[in-house]
Amino acid sequence: MQNGFDFVMFLFALAYFIITIGIGIYSRKLAAKGEIDYYLAGRGVGAFVNGTALTSTYFSPASFLGLPAFVFLLGYPMWWALIGIIAGMCIAGPLTAAPLRKYGPVTFTDFYCDRYEMPVLGRFIAGIPTLIAGILYIVLSIVGTAIFFVALLKLDYKTSVWISVIVVLIYTVLGGMYATTWNASVQTIIMTFAGVAAAIALVSKMGGPESYFKEILINTPKIFNVPSSPDGPPSAIMSSWIAVAGFFLTWHYGFSTMPYTIVRFFTALDEREAKKSIVWATLFAALLYSSLMIVGIGTKAIIEKYHPLVPQAVPIAQKLNKPVAIGVLALIKKKYGIGEVVDYAMIAACEAVGSSVLLGIIVAGGLSIAMSTVAGWVMAVNALIARDWMTKALKTKIAQEKPVLVARIITSIVLILCGLISMNPPALVLDLSGWAFVLIIASLGPSMVLGIWWKRATKAATIVTALLMAPATLYSWLYAKLKLGSPHKFFLNENIITPHQFYWIFVGLIIFIIVSLITQPPKEETIKKYCEDLHN
Secondary structure (H helix, E strand, O other): OOOOOOHHHHHHHHHHHHHHHHHHHHOHHHHOOOHHHHHHHHHOEOHHHHHHHHHHHHOOHHHHHHHHHHHHHHOOOOHHHHHHHHHHHHHHHHHHHHHHHHHOOOOOOHHHHHHOOOOOHHHHHOHHHHHHHHHHHHHHHHHHHHHHHHHHHOOOHHHHHHHHHHHHHHHHHHHHHHHHHHHHHHHHHHHHHHHHHHHHHHHHHOOOHHHHHHHHHHHOOOOOOOOOOOOOOOOOOOOOHHHHHHHHHHHHHHHHHOHHHHHHHHHEOOHHHHHHHHHHHHHHHHHHHHHHHHHHHHHHHHHHHHOOOHHHHHHHHHHHOOOHHHHHHHHHHHHHOOOOHHHHHHHHHHHHHOOHHHHHHHHHHHHHHHHHHHHHHHHHHHHHHHHHHHHHHOOOHHHHHOHHHHHHHHHHHHHHHHHHHHOOOOOOHHHHHHHHHHHHHHHHHHHHHHHHHOOOOOHHHHHHHHHHHHHHHHHHHHHHHHHHOOOOEEOOEEEEEOHHHOHHHHHHHHHHHHHHHHOOOOOHHHHHHHHHHHHO
């Protein structure tokens, strides 16, 4: 890490904050008009803005920091999974985006209430897994934001966490979904540019594409092995095609069913714009992911060759019996107190380039992706608590009379709580993301997707699947992480690698189908309105 305050980096970050907070302040009057304006930006967002907002909300620090960190950690790329995810994103258009926009609910839980005829219970059955996943996602996003503040301000990690909370609080509380949407759209452009700039800078530092890939192969010989290669690392997460399928299902299926992406379908102008939003999101995702893979495969090599802390890191790496790059990150962890220091790997690689301009761009891009995700999830969580629970289910007077005020108070409480958890994050940002994904997908994904496309989906199946899968995914992840040492080890057999415990997705789907086949379906008029009519 470079020593001392960097004024060029600060100027990039200052410009970014002026734009985002300015949008929040400008959006305040628009958001104060009412519930639809605060939660859904008046349902008037066009395809490009909605699609780019969807990109930055969905591709969190788990993408920007987590993917390069995983490649660095494993010495094994993830391009085969990422290609599948990007190629499959457009499935969300006809699968959920267009039907849900045609239906036009306000929040994520509305569908479960209407489709399965449980106006009060549905808000809790769908809401509790959403709240748990929301907290995980807000935490990982605050962690990501704080890591970029460490790089920018040279402050300790814990101080950076609270700066992150305050900044997100300002523009989210003021502007609601208007601020979140327009900020997220701008943030997508910034973060995509940052990812491309990082890839170009690392390749240039090594002397061009040929030298770059040659140096990578010398440093990490197995970096381009396919999952079926017998020369792959024996216990690597990505060392089998089963794992590839696991990542694909977890991340892509999640794109179609996660609350913070679903809400973007509600903000679109109409069904056509909702589907076109997915196209824009896919285009930006492809560009960003391609850049991050180039960065990820070169991170270890460029840190070990050019990072200024390498001389100090060599004895530490020898003592730990780890690569020199790990020694560099260990030094950074000791100085700034970053909990999961491998998440800093991408920034360390950019520091090795030695350009303040590049670091300024990276920090602005990193803050963009982290803050847009935390803002998107905060909006989903405060809508759940303030509207779905306090107003619709519990009929709380203050929530009915002053919905925007209550939503802003809830936002503040949620961000402070998640800030406290972020002080000592329980795992890498990509692992927290995967945990949230599997929890939501296994618990609520079947009732969302099959509820739209299968007339036989039932209320009983929705309740049973949610009540079984939510605790099961919580337990298996925690047991694997705390007892076995990795959240990717199958909790019944630590020799089996299971990306994010993804097998629960299939278990939840099977349980939902079986229970639906043996229980009473909703009324015919309900099925027609909330199933058949949505995709006719």
